[in-house]
Amino acid sequence: MRISVIGTGYVGLVTGTCLAETGNEVVCVDINEQKVQKMRNGEVPIYEPHLDVLFDRNIKAGRLTFSTSLEEGLEHGEIIFLALPTPEDEDGSADLSYVLGVADDIGKRITEYKVIVDKSTVPVGTAEKVQEVIAKNAKCDFDVVSNPEFLREGFAVDDFLKPERIVVGSSSQRATELMEKLYKPFVRSGNPIIIMDEKSAELTKYAANSFLAAKITFMNEIANYCEKVGADVDKVRRGMGTDSRIGKRFLFPGIGYGGSCFPKDVKALHKSGKDVDYDFQILDSVIKVNQKQKTALLPKIKTYFDNDLDDKTFAVWGLAFKPETDDIREAPALYLIDELLNAGAKVKAFDPEAMDNVKRKYEDRIQFSKTMYEALDNTDALIICTEWSIFRTPDFKKIKDSLKENVIFDGRNLYDISDVEKEGVSYFSIGRKDIIL
């Protein structure tokens, strides 16, 4: 099939590449000329494991091409995916200007039947709005379908190729059949394509993300309570997670959820509720608890250093909002770094993939290190913000030899308490007992 993808970010590029992998001819359109030039030169503009292999293979096979021209994209594709940003607006709602702006252009330009697929995360009623905007100018038939994306960054290719489910919101038989044909190769393992109305599809995405954000937040509250009463959240997590009704996943406490999705999507659903006079009380709490959780290590650090962080230097391992990505949007590490800088401290940071993005934001306000151990030189303490695999079995002797104060503040509970006890370092984590030498 001939497919066009408008917006070539994390979702658009993965969608375009994976659809080319199953034999479709895909044109990826992006407004960012530099990005398009990079992709034309064979360069993947984001860090996403395994994407490079598929990207390269499909470019060489002539199935994946790139353009800055929406017109070209619209001429090419019978199915047009919109994978455009829907960032948080000032009032917490999803900013639909990118989606509706492109919809307007589509209405003015299409000359034959197209299926316009909304892959961006958008509030209930957006498919209807897109339909209206296109219909203002369109001189041919078209259908608008809602097809929310559930991929996770860091596992995006795997998630797209082997989705647990594909949700298609459509009220058109013709469009539904085309979507089923397109996605057939991805559901061979028996996972379903769930067809529903557009509004339910739009809400499914927000409900899934908000539920997961609430699950994490619930565990963060349990962890905070563990600290007050001397229980161990790791043990509680294992005890709870073995109940299949609860499940083991997304129960890991830490310094809060971040990223380009959970924070904005929880806020957008909360705001959508307000718009129809519904008060999402759970979401209100989730937002507030998570905001505070991002700096949960700060009181521990301040107490350890007697409230005097002035001129202390902290090594920070992990800047990305989670491992296996270079994405720093709403990363808890950055909230903590801001607080440390405000308190007069200095920061030496290391992250395997996200340092370039952080450099653009912080410039020379913090130092960057080439290796995780270099970050420890002449620093007072180590803070861990992201659970990259390489931090999981560190050389504790090197850590002890380098740090001025022999102490680790771990926002992701990377180490077993009993193991750290044997290593002889002071250790503060989330929802577990402190080790104070």
Ligand SMILES: NC(=O)c1ccc[n+]([C@@H]2O[C@H](COP(=O)([O-])OP(=O)(O)OC[C@H]3O[C@@H](n4cnc5c(N)ncnc54)[C@H](O)[C@@H]3O)[C@@H](O)[C@H]2O)c1
């Ligand atoms: N990142 C994720 O893991 C993820 C997962 C599921 C859903 N989503 C949703 O998918 C949507 C896209 O997210 P993303 O992370 O891929 O965003 P992104 O910011 O990584 O990419 C968006 C791309 O759109 C391009 N763009 C902006 N305006 C354009 C225009 N007028 N024409 C063509 N291109 C244009 C930008 O240059 C950018 O390359 C959002 O609604 C997001 O909530 C994201």
Ligand SMILES: O=c1ccn([C@@H]2O[C@H](COP(=O)(O)OP(=O)(O)O[C@H]3O[C@H](CO)[C@@H](O)[C@H](O)[C@H]3O)[C@@H](O)[C@H]2O)c(=O)[nH]1
């Ligand atoms: O037990 C857990 C699991 C996750 N997190 C944090 O939650 C955030 C989000 O993690 P994850 O869901 O793995 O990353 P995303 O790539 O943001 O993916 C989410 O957001 C995407 C965009 O909407 C959806 O498509 C995915 O299904 C959804 O998992 C990160 O900060 C994690 O550190 C925890 O604190 N504890």
